[in-house]
Amino acid sequence: MKRRRKLGRGVAVVGVGMTPFNVYKDKDSKDLFVEAFKEMLVSVDKGVDPKDIDALYLGNFTSDFFVHQGHWGPIISDILGLSPIPATRTEGACASSALAFREGVFAVASGFYDIVLVGGVEEMSKRTTEEVAEGLGLALAPYEMQVGFTFPAVFGALATAYFAKYGASREHLMNVTIKSHNNAPLNPRAQFKLTIADLMNQKRENAKKKGEPLPTWKDEKDFLRDPKANPPVAWPMNLYDCCPISDGASCALLVAEDIARDFTDDPLYVVGLGQGSGKGLHAAKDLTCFEATRNAAQEAYGMSGLKPEDIQFAEVHDCFSIAEIIHMEDLGFFKPGEAYKAVENGLTRLDGPIPINTSGGLKCKGHPVGATGVAQLEELWEQLRGKAGKRQIPNKNLRIGGAHNLGGTGGTCTFTILERR
Amino acid sequence: MENRAFSDVSYKQFLNEDKLMGCKCKGCGALYLPPRPICIECYSSDMEWVEMKGKGKLAAFTAIYVGPPSMVAEGFNRKNPYCVGVVEFEEGVKIDARIEGLDTKNPETIKVGMPLTAKFLHRTEGENMKTFLAFEA
Numbered sequence: 001m002k003r004r005r006k007l008g009r010g011v012a013v014v015g016v017g018m019t020p021f022n023v024y025k026d027k028d029s030k031d032l033f034v035e036a037f038k039e040m041l042v043s044v045d046k047g048v049d050p051k052d053i054d055a056l057y058l059g060n061f062t063s064d065f066f067v068h069q070g071h072w073g074p075i076i077s078d079i080l081g082l083s084p085i086p087a088t089r090t091e092g093a094c095a096s097s098a099l100a101f102r103e104g105v106f107a108v109a110s111g112f113y114d115i116v117l118v119g120g121v122e123e124m125s126k127r128t129t130e131e132v133a134e135g136l137g138l139a140l141a142p143y144e145m146q147v148g149f150t151f152p153a154v155f156g157a158l159a160t161a162y163f164a165k166y167g168a169s170r171e172h173l174m175n176v177t178i179k180s181h182n183n184a185p186l187n188p189r190a191q192f193k194l195t196i197a198d199l200m201n202q203k204r205e206n207a208k209k210k211g212e213p214l215p216t217w218k219d220e221k222d223f224l225r226d227p228k229a230n231p232p233v234a235w236p237m238n239l240y241d242c243c244p245i246s247d248g249a250s251c252a253l254l255v256a257e258d259i260a261r262d263f264t265d266d267p268l269y270v271v272g273l274g275q276g277s278g279k280g281l282h283a284a285k286d287l288t289c290f291e292a293t294r295n296a297a298q299e300a301y302g303m304s305g306l307k308p309e310d311i312q313f314a315e316v317h318d319c320f321s322i323a324e325i326i327h328m329e330d331l332g333f334f335k336p337g338e339a340y341k342a343v344e345n346g347l348t349r350l351d352g353p354i355p356i357n358t359s360g361g362l363k364c365k366g367h368p369v370g371a372t373g374v375a376q377l378e379e380l381w382e383q384l385r386g387k388a389g390k391r392q393i394p395n396k397n398l399r400i401g402g403a404h405n406l407g408g409t410g411g412t413c414t415f416t417i418l419e420r421r
Numbered sequence: 422m423e424n425r426a427f428s429d430v431s432y433k434q435f436l437n438e439d440k441l442m443g444c445k446c447k448g449c450g451a452l453y454l455p456p457r458p459i460c461i462e463c464y465s466s467d468m469e470w471v472e473m474k475g476k477g478k479l480a481a482f483t484a485i486y487v488g489p490p491s492m493v494a495e496g497f498n499r500k501n502p503y504c505v506g507v508v509e510f511e512e513g514v515k516i517d518a519r520i521e522g523l524d525t526k527n528p529e530t531i532k533v534g535m536p537l538t539a540k541f542l543h544r545t546e547g548e549n550m551k552t553f554l555a556f557e558a
Contacts, residue, residue: 134489142429143455143517147505147553148485148492156483157506164533231499235484235528281507282454282515287481 005273005303007109010257012267013418015044016378018250020189021366023125029063029072030079032249033121036371037080040117040251043381045264048253050080054113056087057104059097059120060370061407065135066127076121093139093407094319096120097250098275098373098414104254105270114259119251120375122368132245136369139408141280152242153234154281154409155320160236161287162322166337170236173321174224175343177240177363180318183350184360186391191246191366196220203229241321246366250375268384272306272402272417274299278410290410293330300402300415301332308332310400311417313354313383313393315376317406318361327404328356331415351394358383358391376403377416384420427456427468436552439541441475443514444468454514473510475539477556480515482506484528502526508537508556519555 017039019032027035041048056077064070073087090099097120104118124132133150140149149157163169177196184190185198194202200215200223207214217223224230230238253263260267276295281287301307308331316331318324328339333354342348348356359365359379362372380401382388398420405414425431427444432455435442443454448465454473459466484502485492497503504520520537524530537556544551 129487130490130493133487137489141517147517147519148488148497148503149505149517150485150487150489152487153483153485153505156485157481160483160533161481161507232484232486232502232528234486235482235502237483280517281481282517284515287507 005299007105007270008111009109011105011108011254011270012257012260013252013270013377013381014255014260014263014267015040015048015253016251016381017041017043018189018371018375018378019248021191021246021248021368021371021375023245024123024247025125027247029067029069029121029123029249030076032123032247033076033119033251034079036119036249036251040253044253045266046262048115048263050082053082053085053115053117055085055104055107055116056082057090057100057107057116057118058087059090059092059100059373061091061093061096061122062135062138062369063122065138066122066124072121082117092412094317094367094369095373095405095407095412095414096370098403098405098416099412101252101374101377101416102273102275102414105273108254108256114256116254117251118254118374119249120371120373121249122370123247124245124368125247129245139411141409141411143282144280144409150234152237152320155322156234156237157281158287158326159322162326163236165288166340168340171221172340172344173236173241173325174221176318176321176324177224178220179343179349180357180361180363183358183391184364186389187360187365190360190364191244192360192364196223196240199223237320237322243319243362243367246368248366248368248371248375250371250378252374252377266385266420268381268418268420270416271419272300272304272415274303274415276413278413281409289326289330289336290406290413292410292413293327293404293406293415296404296413296415297331300417304417306400306417311354311402312395312398312400313356313358314402314404315357315359315361315379316404317372318357318363319367319406321363323406324356324361327406331402331404350391355393358388358393373403373405373414376405377418380418384418425470427458429455432456433552436541436554437543437550441473441539441554443471443473445471452512452514454510454516473512473539477508477510477537477539479520479531479533479535479537480507480509481533482520482531484525484531504531516554519553520557521555522557
């Protein structure tokens with residue numbers, strides 16, 4: 001019988017910062033993290049003296065491979081002027097910075113530290129697409145890699161299992177893509193700021209300029225069905241089902257609940273924290289869900305005393321369109337086999353009853369893998385504090401948001417619930 | 422063969438010998454493929470080798486148009502996609518494998534649930550033989 005999870009003492013988020021996610025040819029991980037750090041300092045309403053920070057936890061997946069640097073912790077700590085405080089790198093594949101956040105929460109909750117900086121960074125764009133695929137492939141299970149799986153292929157395979165079990169199709173996945181692209185132009189930090197309709201117009205304009213025949217797409221789905229506009233990557237994952245290659249950094253300042261008001265009158269509280277680990281595809285009992293997400297959700301709901309219906313909005317790890325559907329079911333927002341219908345019916349839109357990935361998600365905001373987990377919490381911060389601008393969720397009583405981060409083929413999954421009181 | 426460790430190394434050696442070998446827990450009867458050193462149901466380490474019959478059905482699949490460098494070197498690309506998937510054996514366990522003999526350019530014709538038979542693809546890498554598990558319809 002597992003005991004209900006609880007923190008030794010309360011922990012609050014009092015500041016966040018992130019770079020816009022994009023391709024930065026002239027910036028390295030240090031430069032990116034400094035940018036996120038400076039934004040975080042400004043975000044702390046009553047200010048923080050960096051010299052008061054007790055420790056740094058930094059999420060990073062595979063800089064070892066991408067830029068031949070396997071030890072960013074102390075280097076980032078130094079560039080921020082934080083040395084000699086402890087700096088610890090966390091690795092959880094694409095969930096690396098969610099693990100940094102958790103370690104930071106545990107460090108403060110234990111009473112050992114009072115003020116902790118957590119974050120993540122990744123620079124991916126300096127490698128070719130094939131090399132990036134190979135680098136990310138380091139997080140595949142060994143048997144998947146041996147037979148030639150890639151990450152789009154893993155999620156493509158999960159999609160075929162989901163389609164066969166529940167009767168969904170590519171057409172349903174297109175609803176996820178269109179929804180994410182509708183949110184993205186409202187987020188100034190998103191890598192792709194065009195809706196699918198905008199993209200169609202842009203391509204029509206380009207064809208007109210070049211004197212080529214004008215494309216005859218009837219609507220957005222017609223565009224997404226066109227293999228020339230939306231080429232296949234790994235059936236049924238096409239280009240617009242997949243997140244881009246990105247660079248970026250994110251960070252957050254965590255403090256003990258009893259000193260939170262020294263930093264801001266409007267802190268966010270860590271009320272739910274969960275993590276799980278999963279098996280490779282061959283060993284998974286069910287190929288239409290992630291056991292690790294279900295465990296993370298169970299821990300986080302158990303700790304918070306909240307239920308799925310209490311989560312008013314969420315960022316979920318939509319590295320691929322099918323992933324968003326599976327996660328919403330694993331987190332309990334919809335019953336298994338129901339999430340694709342919910343998306344079709346608009347329930348997850350910005351103005352729907354449970355907005356999902358208001359930031360544009362990994363799909364459009366971008367996915368510098370080690371930075372994603374804390375960047376998701378940045379979106380919760382903006383939404384919960386009513387600072388999300390044009391993409392602000394219309395609900396005037398926004399109080400509770402969730403963030404779900406996934407690494408590997410569901411090997412490491414986390415779910416974090418933040419509350420504004 | 423009874424003396425081989427229940428490990429990936431042994432699993433790959435058996436593949437080189439055209440044998441698909443899993444292991445069974447003598448304590449509780451749980452079956453594992455690839456083999457595991459300890460039973461994750463009852464924690465017994467008393468295992469025995471079991472040869473799989475090689476018959477199964479497709480549980481999930483994909484046709485890959487953009488592959489890793491190793492597959493590109495084998496001649497696979499956007500014009501020549503390859504199929505990989507998860508196959509569920511009659512014995513109940515599943516495995517990741519390549520799937521051959523399917524119309525990968527028209528993946529909508531490939532169906533979850535279709536029956537498949539295991540085969541062994543041998544490759545020479547330097548002095549070493551490497552075997553890939555594959556299936557065909």
